[in-house]
Amino acid sequence: MGLRARLLRFAHARPRAFVITAPGSTRTRLFVEAELRRRGGRPVASPAAAAMLVVCGRPGADLMAAVHTVWEDMPGPRSLVRLDETASADDVAAGLDLAARELADVDAQWADARARRDRGPWSPAGEDDHMFGSAHHHSASSEPDHNDHGDHGGGHEHHMGAPMGLPMAGRAPDRDGLKLDVLHIPLGPALSDWPAGLVLDLTLQGDVIQAAEALTTGGSATGPPFWEEPWLRAAAGEPVTTGEAERRRAACHLDSVGRLLAVAGWDNAADQARVLRDRLISGEPGRDLAPRITGFTRRAGRSRVLRWMLRDVGVIDPELAERHQLTGPPARRLADASARLSGWLDEVGAAMERLDDPAPLRETEGPRGPVGGRPGAAVLALLPGLLDGAELAAARLTVASLDPGLDQIAVLSGTTDGRPGG
Amino acid sequence: MGGPVGDPTPVWAVVALPLVLAALTYSAAAMDSAFHSGGGFVAPLREGVRLVVQQRRRTLAPDALLARIGVISLPAAALLAATVIPLDGGSVWEPPVSVVWFNAMEVVAWGSLWLAGWGVNSAFPLIGGYRFVAQGLAYELPHMFALITAGLGAGSLDLTEVAAAQDGLWFAVWMPVAFAVYLLSAVAMTFWGPMSHPVADDAAGGVAAELSGPDRLLFFAGRLALLTVAAAAAVPLFLGGGAGPWLPGWAWSLIKTYAVLALLVWVRGGFPVLRMDRFMTAAWMVLIPATLLQALVVGIVVVN
Structure with missing residues (x-):
């Protein structure tokens, strides 16, 4: 060498x-x-x-x-x-x-x-023709x-x-x-x-959003969406314990929290959330993890600066939620990004207490809403209205605080670009 | 204190200054990887080597000259600001208003970020540039009042004399508000940690989104150099300069500089980024009145 x-x-x-x-x-x-x-x-x-x-x-x-x-x-x-x-x-x-x-x-x-x-x-002249085919x-x-x-x-x-x-x-x-x-x-x-x-196709003036359009791009993955997997397996008749499902739920929320913290610019805490998420998924016993996760949720939940930055960002009122039939964690905390964060943190805490529950899984409320429903679709539908007039930074926090799971939509509905991917 | 006026600066000091600044800047980067990202003492070296051999990313129709000026002016401003900071009694260059010179060099960062953000002809860097202008409007006035308060306490705008005026009682002790605001604005002027919105990841790295290779290296090394200089300036301004028992002045200056630098680097892990649409209100409604009150109190004490 x-x-x-x-x-x-x-x-x-x-x-x-x-x-x-x-x-x-x-x-x-x-x-x-x-x-x-x-x-x-x-x-x-x-x-x-x-x-x-x-x-x-x-x-x-x-x-x-x-x-x-x-x-x-x-x-x-x-x-x-x-x-x-x-x-x-x-x-x-x-x-x-x-x-x-x-x-x-x-x-x-x-x-x-x-x-x-x-x-x-890159230059506009060098674009392929198919780019012009899809107007939006x-x-x-x-x-x-x-x-x-x-x-x-x-x-x-x-x-x-x-x-x-x-x-x-x-x-x-x-x-x-x-x-x-x-x-x-x-x-x-x-x-x-x-x-x-x-x-998100944004029309910006400065960094203020004048109009937004939400679209999805497809993938061609096979297999069930990762976060909903235990519930889907249970629905298919496989034996799945509540503890296993709750473990997945806690990991899903920690993933969302990590993403929100990263967008909020708090890398240190975001990394911590992701480490804990991966340890949960790897199947580490709950009694080892619980104190660490409690420590993390307390740290993230107590940060005054974080609450100050998330307050009044992406406020969803009951009327809006009703109109788009919002479900899942954001519907349980109808308010701003800060409330949605504490909602996730609370649900992580609740899930941690049921980590060793051997009862067979019966409920159908997945980490992002009813499994088999399409909770992400409601979020997609209400995003444009929510982002209208927001600044770019607030828009990114809003999206991260809703963290719509698009796996089902983008995969199951076929791809919006109408072509099977390669 | 430094030699009598007119004493020529020794040549070795001019040569040593960039080396000392570079060493301090490197240790700031090493502290950052030790505290936050992991990888220890060689991590910044790895990243430096990677960036030196990396290609420059080209965007369509950039204003390359402006972007280059923006990038290079950042480390240049840090070095020029460092020339007036007294290490062992004297500094490389002793203008009678070195506090003003220090402040002027630090304002160069406004131009650096705006030029670098504008010059690459790309949306996210442009937005990052806007963000820094807003940030400047929030921190610069409280920052200047904090500097003036220290100058008022000493009756001089010469850093060496400001340090000398703290015989027995550090300004940090009896001007705590000015000191706290100074530390906050040091973080803000170097768009570091909680004040890093202009280069934040939510805008794909903001001003730095298109910078790669040596451009990126200069830009981020320049930022850390500026942070280092801001930490070093805190020593004569608020922490009694090189004064201390047993050890020589330069050693005390270094120890205190490292202490402030470690604090500033450490702070990055503790907070999310402050957005100026929120922070602006606090800056104008709380920080400016607080620094003005501090200046008033100091003024009354000095007059009596």
Whole structure:
């Protein structure tokens, strides 16, 4: 191994990965997050900060286009890891090992860099035709540098003689009666700490949302949604204990809490939530975990600063919930993001007390609402109204505090892009 | 205290300053990985090597010059601010108004973030730039009142004289509000920890979303260097400078700088990010009146 390869191996010993998850691949994502943590690395927020692109599950056509766009603009040395939704923990570890070797392979990295040196950065002219076919999916990418001119689908703001062939931002009156630039930015599907498969098409003035449209991109996962799995197995007649289901429920809520804390910028607590989540899933006995989980929920629940930041964010009133037939944890705490957080924390506490319950599972209320119903659909339906007039930061907190599970919708209903994924 | 006015700065001091700043900055990064992300003392070195060999990410139609200026000005401002901080009695450069110079260099960060956010022609960095402008409006006035209060207590805007004026009683003790506000604004000016909304992950890294390779390295090293300088300036401003028993002045300065730096680095783990649409009210309704009252109290004490 040459000096350069050794240097690269040293530099990439702690993997920095940008993770894109297709709907229905939660289990793979959890394996990836756990394996990254074991190696001292972590998922990062932007492809520019990453050396690895990890794709969990099999994306549908739209999500595949987003993956492709992200990969095209990722700076080298870089490595692509693709893991489908049935990948085991060993598969994930093997994938990351392979990526680490690829990152230290000087010749391969040089070849890659040379091959794309002349292609230049992304430009609207270089888009494939099929992108224009789906009018509402802009680039279907959350990749930032594509977003501020992401309106190439509609084309109604195109001016002749635009700089570099880019349409200029159009202007429209804002809520204060001023005329401000309008940007069209899709949030998702390739965005960190974001529900798999969700795309929000935003119309922004500054960082204030003037209009939002919620869409999903499909995946082609087989098998039941991970978080609902115990309930679905019980419904199919398999013997499942209440304790097993409650363990899954607590892990699901901790996953949601971790995501919300990460979006709120509290990495330390988010990491803690994810460690506890993974220990729950690995089947660690409840009596070992309970004190730690109690400590965590107390810490997260007591933070005044967190409550200050989440108060009055994404307020859902009973009338709105009624109209969209909201179910699950958000319907039990009809208020702001702060209330939804404490709802999750309380339910984690309650679930922990029933971890050893050997009674057969009878209830059908899953972690996100009635199993077999589609609780995510209601959240999708009420999101646009909820985000209207919110700032970008508040919008991200709102989405994270609802954490809609789109696995069922995006997988079961076929993909919204109408094509089976490849 | 430093030599008589007109004493030429020794050449070794000019050479040593960037090295000392770099060493302190590296230890800040190492402390961060020890406290938070794990990986210990070599973790920043790994990341540094990775970024040095990483390609630069290209965006469509960037204003590359502005973006570069934005990135480079951050470590440059930190180094220029460091020139006036007294380590062992004297500093590399002793302008009579070194407090003002320090403040001016720290305001360069406003330009850095805005230029870097604007220059790459991308939505999330632009939003990050907006966020820092709002943050500046929230922290800068309380910050300046805190600095002025220390200057008022000493009757001088020279950091060396401010340190000398704390003979026996540190300003941190009898100006606690000014000291607390100074620490808060040190975190804010370096968009660090709870004040890192301009580079927050919810906007895919904000200003830094498109930065890769050496750009990213300079940007984040510059931020830590600024944090280090802010910690070092707290020593002459509020913690009695190099004064202390047994050890020489430079040792005390270093120890105190490390203590403040460790506190600032540690604070990142304890809080979520403060959004300016919430924090602005607190900054203007609580921090500004509090710092003004503190200045008034100090003024009355000084006059008597």
